[in-house]
Amino acid sequence: MTVQLYNTLTRKKEELEPRIGNRLYMFVCGITPYDYTHLGHAKTYIAFDTIVRYLRIRGYDVFYIQNVTDIDDNIIKRAKETDTTEKELAEKFFNEFLTDMEALNVHSVDKFAKATDYIPEILAQIETLIEKGYAYESNGNVYFEVRKFEEFGKLSGQILDELQAGARIEIDENKRNPEDFALWKAHKEGEPYWESPWGKGRPGWHIEDTAISMTFFGDQYDIHGGGPELIFPHHDSEIAQAEACSGKVPFVKYWLHTGLLNVDGEKMAKSLGNFWTVKDALNEFSPEALRFFLVYAHYRSPIDFTREQIEDARKSYQRLQDTYNLIRRELAKVESPEGKEPVRLTDMDEEMDTFRSDYYDAFITAMDDDFNTREAIANLFKLSTEVNKRLAGTTRQQIAYEVLARLEADFKTYGRILGLFEQDELSGVEGETFKQLVDLLLEIRDDARKTKNFAEADRIRDKLKSMNIVIEDSVEGTNWKYSTEKK
Ligand SMILES: [Zn+2]
Structure with missing residues (x-):
């Protein structure tokens, strides 16, 4: 028996065969830390956490990287609005993200790679693309020339004509063609910048992923995952960059994409008033209930959150x-x-x-x-x-x-x-001590009931309940258990 997985690139289920031995190199697009993590993130990262947990138990040696887009338009905008630096803002929300993932029992990532830690690798990759004739410089910007890469759009199935029609709306005189995308953006006043052969500037979005993955995995690797909204243009652009750069095909063997998360039948959006951060959800539901809700659906299925x-x-x-x-x-x-x-x-x-x-x-x-x-x-x-x-x-x-x-x-x-049934597993000395303390409290409660001190008995029951420990009285005696119900 082997693992079968649905590959967005070939549009069919395929047998999982690692490129090298039982080693699996896996990359999943990470967050842009300019705000709190929302339920859409939780769905995606719990899905890939479960996949990686399974592959490891199945005996594969998985090396799982998630990038962190710690510089982009949203980060610059939000840093200005909140009067902080881009670096501080990104650090704050990356730490909030880690706290949320910890609560949801997401632990499988081996390496979080921040874009700004890989500027030399990004610059080297852009230089290679220029040398090979796939990219050009224009007023301090560098663009990838999409029509030079004949297979562009092979992941999403988008064809160049549609692309050109779509891109024509935004006219940018620096570009040779409307569909070209930025690898390097020239510096603008008030924005953070790095030095480059084309002057001060910052990296475009797509290039960080290929610079990071090629640093750790080489020119080709096994699995790339992400949310469904990333297939085009983000992942198509990654393929173009990497295959143009290395000349090796395929850049990634298996492309995995999750299904969308809707809320009350609609797309989750701040403008619709149905937006849930992970913290909002954890105020109302236990982390186990939330995780179970998300894993009790196939990762490629859309989920309606109600x-x-x-x-x-x-x-x-x-x-x-x-x-x-x-x-x-x-x-x-x-x-x-x-x-x-x-x-x-x-x-x-x-x-x-x-x-x-x-x-x-x-x-x-x-x-x-x-x-x-x-x-x-x-x-x-x-x-x-x-x-x-x-x-x-x-x-x-x-x-x-x-x-x-x-x-x-x-x-x-x-x-x-x-990633379930683990949270209440008390083991070792601490677990034993804890169980004995709860049992002792139950004995005191029992004594209180015998002397008709019901106020005291109820106080103990309510206090335990607030700690998610539920007491069940029966003819055989009193039992206690953890509850997943939010206190
Ligand atoms: Zn990405």
Whole structure:
């Protein structure tokens, strides 16, 4: 079994074959840090985080770079408006982005490469393009001459005639042709600049990606990802720059693009009043609910973000989390067979173990099929139903230690792939101390109830609830669990 992935360049699913051994070089277009991270970013970066987590678990040695566009028109404009420097502004919002990604359990990026750290590489690449006749200087600007690169538009399928028609609206007398794009922009008063062979100026947008990727990966590499709005002109321009520069084809073997995020059926936009930053969303929903909502859709599918949908997602996630907790609780009750005679598995154990391994295989098969998290998670719901039937309620059965241990191990793998079921995993001394403290509080609450001090009992319950710890009283005693519901 191999991983299949949909390649925007060839418009079909292909078998994943790394260019070198099991090494995968992967680049995803990063943010322009001039404002807070929004839900569209969260969708894209969670999608690629999940893909990279999966590829690593699948045994690939992934080197994942995200660039940071820390100089561009938006940054210059916002720095002026807020009376700060471009550098300070970019640093502030890059750090905000890291905080948001941390909250969403996005950890897979190996290297964040800031455009302004690669000015010499950018200049060298532009010089090569001029030498090879693909670029020209004009009044301190350098442009890529699109019609010199015959295959321009092969990723998006845009043809030069359409391009020219579209670009004709913006007349720029420095350009030879309206469709040409800037590799280097001449300095304007009040803007940051770097020295170059063509005078003071700053890099264009597309060139930073190829300068960075060619620095770390060489002329060709495996996977390039990004949001769907980047296919044209950004990624088509990257292909033109890199292939013109190196003469090697293809620049990137697999191009992966995510689906759009809409809000209440419309494109998310500040002007429509439906704009959500990640921080807004985390004020209202737990990070687990938000992440689950986004991974419970195939990465190429568009997503419609509504309060109802995310509340449904939260409940679904809680169901899976409860099953995982149930498995762990049962496992803690059963004695480990270590150092003892092996126990013969009963028919019920065998049956449970068969469900377990069938659903595990189905999960992996779905993930192998272009990272179909929707289908993979659908199998977890079916597994959850089978587990709940056997471990809880009136149909409760005793399941052997080794089967429970295998179930727990599977859930850990699901969690590592999806970036879920991890947040409440308390382990080691700290985790044990924490559990004992919660148990102690529950004992104090119990004593308070016995002496009819209900105010004290409620105070403890409410305080724990504010920490997302929910108490469940039943005839068997009091249990507690984490809740994904926002406090
Ligand atoms: Zn990019």
